[in-house]
Amino acid sequence: MRIGAIEAGGTKFVCGIGNEEGTIEHRVSFPTERPETTMKNVIAYFKDNQVEAIGIGTFGPINIDPASPQYGYVTTTPKPGWAMYPFLGTLKEAFDVPFGWDTDVNAAAFGEATWGAAKGLDSCVYYTIGTGIGVGVYAEGSLVHGLVHPEGGHILTRRHPQDTFQGNCPYHGDCLEGMAAGPALEKRWNVKGSELSPDHPAWEIEAFYIGQSVTASILMLSPKKIILGGGVMHQEQLFPLIRAEVQNNLKGYVSADEVLKDIDSYIVPPGLGDNAGLCGSLALGLNALRE
Amino acid sequence: MRIGAIEAGGTKFVCGIGNEEGTIEHRVSFPTERPETTMKNVIAYFKDNQVEAIGIGTFGPINIDPASPQYGYVTTTPKPGWAMYPFLGTLKEAFDVPFGWDTDVNAAAFGEATWGAAKGLDSCVYYTIGTGIGVGVYAEGSLVHGLVHPEGGHILTRRHPQDTFQGNCPYHGDCLEGMAAGPALEKRWNVKGSELSPDHPAWEIEAFYIGQSVTASILMLSPKKIILGGGVMHQEQLFPLIRAEVQNNLKGYVSADEVLKDIDSYIVPPGLGDNAGLCGSLALGLNALRE
Numbered sequence: 098m099r100i101g102a103i104e105a106g107g108t109k110f111v112c113g114i115g116n117e118e119g120t121i122e123h124r125v126s127f128p129t130e131r132p133e134t135t136m137k138n139v140i141a142y143f144k145d146n147q148v149e150a151i152g153i154g155t156f157g158p159i160n161i162d163p164a165s166p167q168y169g170y171v172t173t174t175p176k177p178g179w180a181m182y183p184f185l186g187t188l189k190e191a192f193d194v195p196f197g198w199d200t201d202v203n204a205a206a207f208g209e210a211t212w213g214a215a216k217g218l219d220s221c222v223y224y225t226i227g228t229g230i231g232v233g234v235y236a237e238g239s240l241v242h243g244l245v246h247p248e249g250g251h252i253l254t255r256r257h258p259q260d261t262f263q264g265n266c267p268y269h270g271d272c273l274e275g276m277a278a279g280p281a282l283e284k285r286w287n288v289k290g291s292e293l294s295p296d297h298p299a300w301e302i303e304a305f306y307i308g309q310s311v312t313a314s315i316l317m318l319s320p321k322k323i324i325l326g327g328g329v330m331h332q333e334q335l336f337p338l339i340r341a342e343v344q345n346n347l348k349g350y351v352s353a354d355e356v357l358k359d360i361d362s363y364i365v366p367p368g369l370g371d372n373a374g375l376c377g378s379l380a381l382g383l384n385a386l387r388e
Numbered sequence: 389m390r391i392g393a394i395e396a397g398g399t400k401f402v403c404g405i406g407n408e409e410g411t412i413e414h415r416v417s418f419p420t421e422r423p424e425t426t427m428k429n430v431i432a433y434f435k436d437n438q439v440e441a442i443g444i445g446t447f448g449p450i451n452i453d454p455a456s457p458q459y460g461y462v463t464t465t466p467k468p469g470w471a472m473y474p475f476l477g478t479l480k481e482a483f484d485v486p487f488g489w490d491t492d493v494n495a496a497a498f499g500e501a502t503w504g505a506a507k508g509l510d511s512c513v514y515y516t517i518g519t520g521i522g523v524g525v526y527a528e529g530s531l532v533h534g535l536v537h538p539e540g541g542h543i544l545t546r547r548h549p550q551d552t553f554q555g556n557c558p559y560h561g562d563c564l565e566g567m568a569a570g571p572a573l574e575k576r577w578n579v580k581g582s583e584l585s586p587d588h589p590a591w592e593i594e595a596f597y598i599g600q601s602v603t604a605s606i607l608m609l610s611p612k613k614i615i616l617g618g619g620v621m622h623q624e625q626l627f628p629l630i631r632a633e634v635q636n637n638l639k640g641y642v643s644a645d646e647v648l649k650d651i652d653s654y655i656v657p658p659g660l661g662d663n664a665g666l667c668g669s670l671a672l673g674l675n676a677l678r679e
Contacts, residue, residue, distance in 0.1 A: 220535075238530075247607065316540050318608065319536050
């Protein structure tokens with residue numbers, strides 16, 4: 098099989114071709130410009146590389162309600178040209194194949210459940226922690242959409258007692274994203290997170306916020322795996338700190354060995370590494386073909 | 389059709405007979421004693437009232453993993469005799485009918501999605517706020533189980549700036565249940581919540597905590613309806629306060645009319661009133677029969 102995959106990010110688009118085993122056989126990437134320019138590149142790529150289906154995992158917010166006239170649109174983004182842009186419709190006009198369409202983080206969750214850290218499980222929660230914080234939710238064998246789609250990056254957390262940073266989410270100030278995304282780290286410490294040493298106190302504060310949010314995910318959704326990806330999570334020292342924070346928050350209340358004993362294999366990095374997004378889009382395309 | 393329903397609570401059991409329209413035709417209730425006594429009453433009731441299937445929505449925590457040898461057990465409860473009690477197995481020995489088995493709050497969520505406030509929707513979150521706080525989750529047309537089952541009553545919330553109450557959850561101190569369940573209200577104000585006047589400042593503090601938790605549910609799950617039941621929610625003045633709190637927390641970020649404009653019909657009391665639990669168990673039984 099030859100399945101197309103589009104990982105549409107705020108700064109770059111990655112397009113690729115893969116197969117039903119989750120192997121990416123070819124890929125290209127180009128910067129995210131105005132949609133006319135970017136979509137011309139996407140269409141040219143898939144005209145040159147014929148595929149049986151295309152899966153799209155995209156930045157948002159997007160409309161994923163099949164019953165809505167705006168299904169397939171990017172909705173309220175400040176990104177020039179993309180607000181109310183018919184992303185999916187533009188591609189459907191160019192290619193007569195089945196399409197998968199979801200958020201970037203739902204795609205990554207689905208990729209991880211298909212071929213990665215949650216393979217064989219019917220639920221997982223996927224976090225990307227980078228320029229922003231996004232959360233994809235896979236529950237009872239379905240990606241969760243609901244009213245719009247989950248926006249778990251913006252939940253409110255308690256403030257770390259030593260943290261005086263005011264938070265920089267333009268909507269909520271000190272929500273999770275405002276306190277723990279890459280730009281918050283940089284603003285709080287006046288250097289990029291990647292330049293802070295692994296034993297810098299920044300990481301304990303970072304883990305405090307992420308740990309609270311993961312705790313909320315466990316209590317609200319009881320997922321079988323928590324996957325933490327994105328640029329900030331390249332700081333591997335965060336994992337043990339976050340796991341300790343979660344156990345300290347739960348205090349033994351969720352009586353499952355995965356949380357109590359095997360937390361090292363419960364809260365994990367993406368099994369697909371930085372391919373989680375593109376492989377996830379591939380999985381969405383494959384799923385669309387099979388439906 | 390004649391379907392049996394069991395709403396198993398910590399202080400009382402309600403057993404009933406209903407039909408496929410969600411009508412309860414008969415019911416009895418008795419106190420929750422040791423399981424030998426209570427189950428004898430349950431079995432006698434359904435020996436006298438033959439049914440085609442039985443649905444059970446029960447206090448917990450319970451095991452709802454069909455692959456586990458402890459499937460159908462109540463697990464770690466402090467209630468005398470009920471820890472590791474084979475609730476479902478005991479009934480299966482007595483009756484050769486299909487059984488539905490889930491938590492009390494998942495049952496209520498399912499009842500509301502079948503015949504109540506979320507009828508026709510494929511998702512809702514159901515809160516019961518009373519002696520404790522429980523949260524049932526229905527997403528993408530399935531009740532959410534996952535690792536164990538959701539325990540959203542114990543999420544951590546920010547403290548109300550005027551609230552000095554330390555919280556009384558034996559596990560987490562000042563988690564949602566520790567700050568906002570009935571006993572917390574009573575301990576904070578030294579009178580039962582039902583004796584506080586509707587304009588007492590207690591309700592603004594109560595709405596602050598519940599509102600934060602509902603906000604987290606919306607961000608993590610994006611449900612199509614939020615249903616707030618249980619004894620504390622008989623205080624109808626809480627609804628407008630909670631809705632205002634949620635809108636204030638979200639600050640327009642979740643761009644759905646349900647949240648922005650129609651929140652009065654988005655965050656609502658149970659459509660089935662205090663029958664949500666028993667009707668939910670009925671719906672579980674009906675579902676078991678149809679599977």
